[in-house]
Amino acid sequence: MLKLTEQIYNAIRRHGEETYPHECCGVLLGRSAQDVNEVEDAVRAGNTRTDAAHNRYNIAPQELIGIQRQARERGLDIIGFYHSHPDHPAQWSETDFAEAHWLGCSYVITSVQNGVAQDTNSFLLAGTSEENKAFENEPIEIAVLEAERC
Amino acid sequence: MRIHIPTPLRIYTDKQDTVGVEASTVGEALDALTARHPELRKHLFSEEGKLRAFVNVYLNDEDIRYLPEGEATRVNGKDELSIIPSIAGGR
Numbered sequence: 383m384l385k386l387t388e389q390i391y392n393a394i395r396r397h398g399e400e401t402y403p404h405e406c407c408g409v410l411l412g413r414s415a416q417d418v419n420e421v422e423d424a425v426r427a428g429n430t431r432t433d434a435a436h437n438r439y440n441i442a443p444q445e446l447i448g449i450q451r452q453a454r455e456r457g458l459d460i461i462g463f464y465h466s467h468p469d470h471p472a473q474w475s476e477t478d479f480a481e482a483h484w485l486g487c488s489y490v491i492t493s494v495q496n497g498v499a500q501d502t503n504s505f506l507l508a509g510t511s512e513e514n515k516a517f518e519n520e521p522i523e524i525a526v527l528e529a530e531r532c
Numbered sequence: 533m534r535i536h537i538p539t540p541l542r543i544y545t546d547k548q549d550t551v552g553v554e555a556s557t558v559g560e561a562l563d564a565l566t567a568r569h570p571e572l573r574k575h576l577f578s579e580e581g582k583l584r585a586f587v588n589v590y591l592n593d594e595d596i597r598y599l600p601e602g603e604a605t606r607v608n609g610k611d612e613l614s615i616i617p618s619i620a621g622g623r
Contacts, residue, residue, distance in 0.1 A: 405622060414539070431622070438622035443588040443595065447614045450536065454549065459539050463619055470623040478621035483586045485540040511575065
């Protein structure tokens, strides 16, 4: 299961709307417990695929190292990633699968149709190696902060 | 020197996010890491012994693939290696 606050959930979706018709991407920081990836923060990243940003994304390793360093200083881990699919369903593609290497992490995809965020789904990259990895549908639990309920 | 391990590979380093090794070159550091945690080797290197295409290793802020001396680059105790699998995809 992927747990995150409504604020973070909305921020991820808004990012996809802002970069439309290009794909957005970012990194989810938090903590992993058994069967749960709990998100504490979502960090926006640049999409280096300027040659095909409408249907591809790539995060520069150097930017990732910086994000990983920030996470470490805050006592958090990289527990997942997000990106958008402009005018395309919120389902992983063959490219997403081939390029997924962070086993145990959550890959969140938001469909953005005509500039408006639609479905958001999460897929856990299960398995123990490149040879047996598989995407599994992962439920998303959105926590509403107490202050927001009042 | 310190080697930073990404989340998915920590199951092979007894959950440690950072491993300290004694080494004078990048290659020695990676050898020391995989000698201590042998299961890591096949996740980092191909059968031919080359870094797998999706595995990036950075010496501080430099990709070791583009260092003039590659894995023979000398390191000191303050240097840091980061292992970062690539992040990419698209519809």
